[in-house]
Amino acid sequence: xxxxxxxxxxxxxxxxxxxxxxxxxxxxxxxxxxxxxxxxxxxxxxxxxxxxxxxxxxxxxxxxxxxxxxxxxxxxxxxxxxxxxxxxxxxxxxxxxxxxxxxxxxxxxxxx
Amino acid sequence: xxxxxxxxxxxxxxxxxxxxxxxxxxxxxxxxxxxxxxxxxxxxxxxxxxxxxxxxxxxxxxxxxxxxxxxxxxxxxxxxxxxxxxxxxxxxxxxxxxxxxxxxxxxxxxxx
Numbered sequence: 077x078x079x080x081x082x083x084x085x086x087x088x089x090x091x092x093x094x095x096x097x098x099x100x101x102x103x104x105x106x107x108x109x110x111x112x113x114x115x116x117x118x119x120x121x122x123x124x125x126x127x128x129x130x131x132x133x134x135x136x137x138x139x140x141x142x143x144x145x146x147x148x149x150x151x152x153x154x155x156x157x158x159x160x161x162x163x164x165x166x167x168x169x170x171x172x173x174x175x176x177x178x179x180x181x182x183x184x185x186x187x188x
Numbered sequence: 189x190x191x192x193x194x195x196x197x198x199x200x201x202x203x204x205x206x207x208x209x210x211x212x213x214x215x216x217x218x219x220x221x222x223x224x225x226x227x228x229x230x231x232x233x234x235x236x237x238x239x240x241x242x243x244x245x246x247x248x249x250x251x252x253x254x255x256x257x258x259x260x261x262x263x264x265x266x267x268x269x270x271x272x273x274x275x276x277x278x279x280x281x282x283x284x285x286x287x288x289x290x291x292x293x294x295x296x297x298x299x300x
Contacts, residue, residue, distance in 0.1 A: 110288055119278050119291030165231060174220045174239065174285040178231040
């Protein structure tokens, strides 16, 4: 049972445009959501997070939106840069635990 | 600042051989520690987590075990490796349940 789903395995965007990465979840007990970025042969790097009490969090070019009623979150990258090309994982935390449930990842390619 | 070290970076082992992967964290005390596995084309699956020395929680039944002999040391082991144990193993730490997890660079394990 995949509680966190990233239904798009890949996304290709032109440099300078917006990248939108999507993530859906099924467990209403998730209270904290995170996005990670991963380059080949490296561990994931934390990008940005959002608490379930918020619907938006922004950090520079990265913005995460949370729609609790739809159980959906998205990561917007504006403007996209070639260095953003990587695999992006969303993750969710069941309330009052230290565990994270990860999606399958979406490979983003930003073309110059 | 905190750093996390995993070794080795790559490992090739025959079926039936033992395994020991080590992870250490520097620059913090009493971190939460985690072991994840990423199978090919899939997301990160939590294997074990630890909130303190000698305290290990197992998330999935499997051929692996974990130990935390020191505050900032986390070891993943197996007595006899199976072909299905192949994958990318990642160690992570966090300051607490409500904090992001930070990953090491992983170990690529191939079982022959």
